[in-house]
Amino acid sequence: MTFDLFEHLEPPEVVREELAPGAVVLRHFVLQHTKAILAQVASVVEYSPFRHMTTPGGYDMSVAMTNCGDYGWVTDRQGYRYSRKDPLTGKPWPPIAPLLSQLAIEAAEQGGFSNFQPNVCLINRHAIGAKMSLHQDKDEKNVNYPIVSMSFGLPAVFQFGGLFRSDSVQKCVLTQGDVVVWGGVSRLAYHGILPVKAGYHSDTQDCRINLTFRQVD
Ligand SMILES: O=C(O)CCC(=O)C(=O)O
């Protein structure tokens, strides 16, 4: 018989924090699914391992990445793009598990976007010190769909700005189970992650895991 310590606990209360028009943080939205989601990440990683990709400018990214879905986001000296095949394995990326798509769709709905059918899940692993500089997610053919981002493990400071790199940014700490949804007039907002501070999390040890769901076409 399996015994789940948390089986009888009430799901945690979801707290909404509006960041900007079309952009919201849903605190704890996927917290109760952490173990199942991280198990799915582990099975993706077995098939398509984490790797440090190279930017078009020739720098290795500090964040290690992999993908699941019909396409995966990749970068190398040739540029940023979506690719049907994992360049490391030469094979298609593993599929997005139904639980992951379902939760991403529900989060998008809570964010006010009811038309979302994700076909890419980019998985980021931030070791201590890893960061993601301010950028726009703009490699998707269709930017009418939102981005849904789920965070696990070590906390990180998420920066969320405006449509220009020079716009001021809001900072918010994302912790395990938090989901950020941005779309509509905020879809092309600049955002990033400050270097992850040293720490230990019992579910992810010395790293942060982030999943961003996208519908690229
Ligand atoms: O790690 C995060 O919270 C954001 C990730 C991100 O912006 C991206 O993968 O494009």
Ligand SMILES: [Fe+2]
């Ligand atoms: Fe991004």
